Each structure stands twice: as C-alpha cells, then as structure tokens.
Amino acid sequence: MTARKVLVVEDERTIAEAVAARLRAEGFEVEIAGDGPAAVDAARRIQPDAIVLDVMLPGFDGLEVCRRIQAERAVPVLMLTARDDETDLLVGLAVGADDYLTKPFSMRELSARVHALLRRATRNSAPVAAAASATMRLGDLEINLAERRVLRAGVEARLTPTEFDLLVHLASRPRTVLPRERLLADVWGWADASGTRTVDSHIKGLRRKLGADLIRTVHGVGYALEVER
The missing domain is CATH 3.40.50.2300 (Response regulator)
Structure with missing residues (x-):
C-alpha cells in the first residue's frame, strides 16, 4: 500500500x-x-x-x-x-x-x-449509505450529508470539515447533552480528554456561523443541540 x-x-x-x-x-x-x-x-x-x-x-x-x-x-x-x-x-x-x-x-x-x-x-470520504438518510432536518436547520452543506432558515453556512462533523454528531442526538470527552472520542477519535478546548473552540465557531441559540452549554458536562426534532 x-x-x-x-x-x-x-x-x-x-x-x-x-x-x-x-x-x-x-x-x-x-x-x-x-x-x-x-x-x-x-x-x-x-x-x-x-x-x-x-x-x-x-x-x-x-x-x-x-x-x-x-x-x-x-x-x-x-x-x-x-x-x-x-x-x-x-x-x-x-x-x-x-x-x-x-x-x-x-x-x-x-x-x-x-x-x-x-x-x-x-x-x-465514504459515500452516504442510503438516499433516505442524506438530509437531516431539525427545525429550521437542514444538513445535507451527501453534499456536506448546512442551511439555517434557508441561509447556507460555510463550515469547516470538523465543524460539520461536530454538528452532525450533535444533530443525531438533539436535545441530548453530550460530554466534551465523548465528543472528542466520537468526532476527533481521541482516546483521552487532553483536548477539551478544541471542542470549545469548534462550538464557538458553530455558534458564530449558525447562531448563539443553537447549542446549549451545560457547564461542567458538555453541549446539546437545541432544535426540535
């Protein structure tokens, strides 16, 4: 190889x-x-x-x-x-x-x-498995998994690859508080919790691009996506 x-x-x-x-x-x-x-x-x-x-x-x-x-x-x-x-x-x-x-x-x-x-x-880089799962819609948030595009209230936001992955992970469990350590493991693939500031910085990027009301902070625990299913 x-x-x-x-x-x-x-x-x-x-x-x-x-x-x-x-x-x-x-x-x-x-x-x-x-x-x-x-x-x-x-x-x-x-x-x-x-x-x-x-x-x-x-x-x-x-x-x-x-x-x-x-x-x-x-x-x-x-x-x-x-x-x-x-x-x-x-x-x-x-x-x-x-x-x-x-x-x-x-x-x-x-x-x-x-x-x-x-x-x-x-x-x-792997293809989306099923056409039915190619788009996630939660309230006014629309996430096109196949094209890796995000719109809120019809306005497209330009996310970095990591921001997109983080948003999808939060959107797959709306209103569920996910610990920063779990986000590091699931999104970044880290086995330890040494980079929790990385999560915080990316959350700030998402809020700046999609609105401060989208993601709720639970201090000392983690983050949750605050949209309707």
Whole structure:
C-alpha cells in the first residue's frame, strides 16, 4: 500500500526534522517546507494527505497558507502555535484547520493527532449509505450529508470539515447533552480528554456561523443541540 503523505510546515529546522523523523518512523512519506510560499507550492505539488502547519512563518503566516491550500483542495490540517491565544485558534479553525497543538508538545501527541485526522478524513470520504438518510432536518436547520452543506432558515453556512462533523454528531442526538470527552472520542477519535478546548473552540465557531441559540452549554458536562426534532 502506498504510504500516506504528510507535509510538515515549520521554519524552526530542529522542530521540523524531529516531527518528520517521528512521522517517517510510523510509515508516512514526509516533506518539509520552511516558509509560507514554499508550503503552498509543496501542497500543490505533492497533494499531501495531511498537513502539520506552524502558525508563525516567514513569507506569509500559517493562517494564509491554510486559506490558500483549502481554497484549492480540502486537506486535513493540524496547526502548531506557540501561543495559547483563543483568537488565533478561532481564526485558524475558520480558515480550514481541523485541529491545533500548542508548543511545546510531545511527539506522541502530535502523532496521535495526525492519525486521528487521517482516520476522520477516510471516514468522511465514504459515500452516504442510503438516499433516505442524506438530509437531516431539525427545525429550521437542514444538513445535507451527501453534499456536506448546512442551511439555517434557508441561509447556507460555510463550515469547516470538523465543524460539520461536530454538528452532525450533535444533530443525531438533539436535545441530548453530550460530554466534551465523548465528543472528542466520537468526532476527533481521541482516546483521552487532553483536548477539551478544541471542542470549545469548534462550538464557538458553530455558534458564530449558525447562531448563539443553537447549542446549549451545560457547564461542567458538555453541549446539546437545541432544535426540535
């Protein structure tokens, strides 16, 4: 079987080489880019299955890299940031990143995140099994599973792949409170609860695009989709 390709975009050579070495040891084919323009060119040339992308880059930053790459072809992106700044994280998710890690991080965690991204990408590429289940309608919310499109009150919202998956998971159990740890396991494929802020950031993205009233927070527990069946 052909090795899956990962593009590592990081201007600190020591970090880039360490990440690449870990991923190569796990069977991935890896290419490194050290600045924004080189990253966009490499993504266009090698068509990677996933991208590990640092936010702070010379040339232009990782947010712009993500925006340009996703405009040409949807690809799972794990963003690396030196700052645990929620605004940066939300912007990264808005331009198409699927997940993020804050430096410093362990190579074990990075590897687990990349594997989880690829598992989700494979699952999402599978065709919808039955035409009858291709559209979910809950109140004024309409989710087209086959086309991966979402409308609320007839207005289309442009969701990232992860936002869409999270919304579908919540919509499949309307008015049911789902713990953040369960959402991490079911949507992201994580076996631990180390990334609950990832869930919170994606929920904020959904509220911004679909309305603050759509998802209810149960403090200390999780989230529920507040629409009629």
